Amino acid sequence: WQLxxxxxxxxxxxxxxxxQFIQPVYTLNNAVISNVAELRDLGVLVDSRLTFSSHINAIxxxxxxxxxxxxxxxxxxxRFVLTKAFVTYVRPLVEYCSTLWNPYQINLINKLESxxxxxxxxxxxxxxxxxxxxxxxxxxxxxxxxRLHSDLIYCFKIINGLTCLSPxxxxxxxxxxxxxxxxxxxxxxxxxxxxxxxFFSIRVINVWNGLSNDIVTANSLxxxxxxxxxxxxxxxxxxxx
Numbered sequence: 129w130q131l132x133x134x135x136x137x138x139x140x141x142x143x144x145x146x147x148q149f150i151q152p153v154y155t156l157n158n159a160v161i162s163n164v165a166e167l168r169d170l171g172v173l174v175d176s177r178l179t180f181s182s183h184i185n186a187i188x189x190x191x192x193x194x195x196x197x198x199x200x201x202x203x204x205x206x207r208f209v210l211t212k213a214f215v216t217y218v219r220p221l222v223e224y225c226s227t228l229w230n231p232y233q234i235n236l237i238n239k240l241e242s243x244x245x246x247x248x249x250x251x252x253x254x255x256x257x258x259x260x261x262x263x264x265x266x267x268x269x270x271x272x273x274x275r276l277h278s279d280l281i282y283c284f285k286i287i288n289g290l291t292c293l294s295p296x297x298x299x300x301x302x303x304x305x306x307x308x309x310x311x312x313x314x315x316x317x318x319x320x321x322x323x324x325x326x327f328f329s330i331r332v333i334n335v336w337n338g339l340s341n342d343i344v345t346a347n348s349l350x351x352x353x354x355x356x357x358x359x360x361x362x363x364x365x366x367x368x369x
Contacts, residue, residue, distance in 0.1 A: 135159040141167045143176055154358045172225050176321040184236050191221045191243040199250060207251045214247055216360035219271075226275045227282050229312045232326040237367040241271050272367045277356060282353050284344070287312065298329040310341035335364050 133156060140154050140163045143219035154161045166175040198213045219296050222240055231237055249255055250264040263270065269277075285291050286298055300315040314333045320323035336344070339359065346352035
């Protein structure tokens, strides 16, 4: 749009083990661009090691504050009214763009789950129930399970050309007829570092390959989502029970 770049808003972020290298100096219009350890891009805090721990800490803190505000400000004590407010105003904070930053570390998984865990425990008449019992009573799913569903849904969309992304850039389909399972089995590539091993296009493969042929060959996205909801994926979760 022929707008000049604001040098003060431009930053340099190096991905990888930056301590092992001499940090290069970049300039723009003869001004040095600041080097940073993390940077917000489209609402997501990206750090140099791609752990996304800073992003998760930030959204969990904001979500707890908003959940507490709901409990303080709503006059109604009806559990289902408060749950609806939680789903509308809090849950989107901890699910935005989760396909990118979905964590594999147990402490971060539990930290995200603590938002919904603590909120449901404070609802009238539910404090003595376990977390899973509270979720069933309120019609909620674990946040970790919802992130897994989000990964699988996005995988389905990419494979079936429902996004602008090319499937060949993310997945390799196995055409080995001897392989057990469905006809859209994906090949697991070799990963040398954790940030690659737990990246979306690799972490989703084993779960995707474990789905039935009836699900992965669904003729529409809505059908796939409906069938996916019937699959028990609790064995794929690693968070605290």
